[in-house]
Amino acid sequence: MLDIKLVRENPDKIKSALLARQLPNELSKIDELLALDQRRRALVSQSDSLKAKRNKVSDDIARLKRNKENADALIAEMKIVSDDIAALDAELRDLEAKQEELLLHLPNLLHESVPLGKDASENVVCKEVLRHQRDFDFKPKNHLELGKALDILDFERGAKITGAGFPVYKGKGATLERALINFMLDTHLAKGYEEIFPPFFVNRESLRGTGQFPKFIGQVYRASYEGQETYEADTVGRLFAIPTAEVPVTNLHRDEILKGSQLPIKYVAYSACFRSEAGSYGKDVRGFLRVHQFNKVELVKFATPETSYDELESLVADAESILVALGLPYRVVLLCSGDIGANAAKCYDLEVWSPAEQRFLEVSSCSNFEDFQARRANIRFKRDEKSKPEFVHTLNGSGLATSRLMVALLENYQTKDGKIIVPEVLRPYARFDAIG
C-alpha cells in the first residue's frame, strides 16, 4: 500500500508508475482518490473541532453537577452536538472505507533500475549460467514420461483422491522431494537464515498484509471451520490456505516495532503452497508446470531502507546457489515494468532450463517490496531508543520452488537407458545415487 501523503503530494509519480506498468485505466483512480482525500480531511477537521467542544462542555457539566447546579441547558445543547458528530463520523467511515479500497488496489512504485517494457518479452536477461547444459545423444524424455516410467510421480491417482493439479510423489520420487527440501533448508541455514515452520493456514489480515488481498482473493483456497454457518457474513471465521510461506513469515512481525539492531532479519521457511490458479487453464497445464499444491522453501528478509537493495542482490545470490550446487543450467531475469508484480518495486526471476520443453521455467521470484507490505502490515523499526519508528523494507524470494525444479532435475539428469542420476549434493539426503 502506498502512503496517502505520497499520493497527495506526488500524484504524478504514481501516475507514471501506472503507465510504466501498462495500467492506463487506473489513472482516473488517482484523481478519485485525491478528491476523496480532500473531502475526508475536511470532515475530520469538522468532527475534531466538534469533539473538542464536547469534551470541554462535558467538563463544565461535570463541574455544575458536582456543585448541585442545573446543567439541563448544556446537556440539551450537547445532545445536538453529539448527533452532529455521529453524522459526520458515519460519513467519514464511509469515505475511509472507499479510500482504503482504492489504496489497497494501487500497485507499488518502481525502482529506477527497473527497465521499461510492455510485457514479459521485454524482460532483461542479466545472466545465463549454461555450463551444465547437456548435449543429449538421444531424445530427452519429459518429466511426465520419466515420472511414469520410474513410478515416482502419480498424477492420475492424485486427481482421483483430490483433484487435477495435486500430484502424488511415490517411492524414490517422494524421497528425492524430501531430500531437495532438506538440502535447500540446510544450505540457507548455513548462510545465516533462521528457520521457521509456519502454519499453512492464515487469516485474512495476513493475506492483506502481504498484498494478496483484496486483489488475488480468487487464487486462494478457503477453509471454513465448524460453526462458520452461523456467522452473519462469510467474512468471519474463515481461514485461507497459504499460496506461499511469504504470507505467514512476513506477517510474523505484523503490528510490531523492531529494533534497528535486529535488522536485517533473515528467515527461511519450508511450506506447502496452495494456489487455485483460477483462470489459467490452457497454459502450462501439463504435469508439474502448473499445480494447485507444491512445495517451496522461501526466503524472507526484513531490512532497513538503505540496505534493502543490497539485500535483494544477496537474496538472489542465495537462491542461485541452489541451482549452482545442483549443477543445473539457469538464467537470471530482471522483470520489466510491464511484467513485474503489483507489490514489488523490483523483481528478479530465476529460470531453470528444461531440455524436454526446450525453454526456461521459473523456479524463483526474488522481490524487494520496499515499504509497500510493511505499510499494509504495519511493520516498523526504530533505529535506536529515541528515534521515531519507520517502516521496514520487506523482501522475499523462493529458494526454491520444488515442482519445476523437479522437472529440471529429472530431465537434466536422465540417462539414455531411462535412469535418473542423483546430483552429488543430494545423495547424503536421499541415500541413493540413482533412480531406476
Added chain:
RNA sequence: GGAGAGGUGGCCGAGUGGCUUAAGGCGUCGGUUUGCUAAACCGAUGUAGUGUCGAAAGGCGCUACCGGGGGUUCGAAUCCCCCCUUCUCCGCCA
C-alpha cells in the same frame, strides 16, 4: 465441546460513569550531588491524524487510541452486545 478467570502505556499494576491530565512502581534517557561507581533527589519518557509556528531539528494546540468491533449516555478504561485471544479445570481426540 463444557465451566471459570483474565487482556490497561516499553514492563508490572491500580482504576464500577464526570476532582483521571490513566494513580503508583519498574525500566530507559537527561540533570543535580559526587575521587569513581552505586544510591538519593529532580525532570523527561507512546502511536496515529490534523492545525499552527519554524529554514530545519522541533515547539505549541486539537482529536483519536485501555484486545477488536458495535451500542447506551451530555459524557465510557468503567455499563450493554458480538467477536478475537490468553490462562486454569473437565470432556473428547492424533
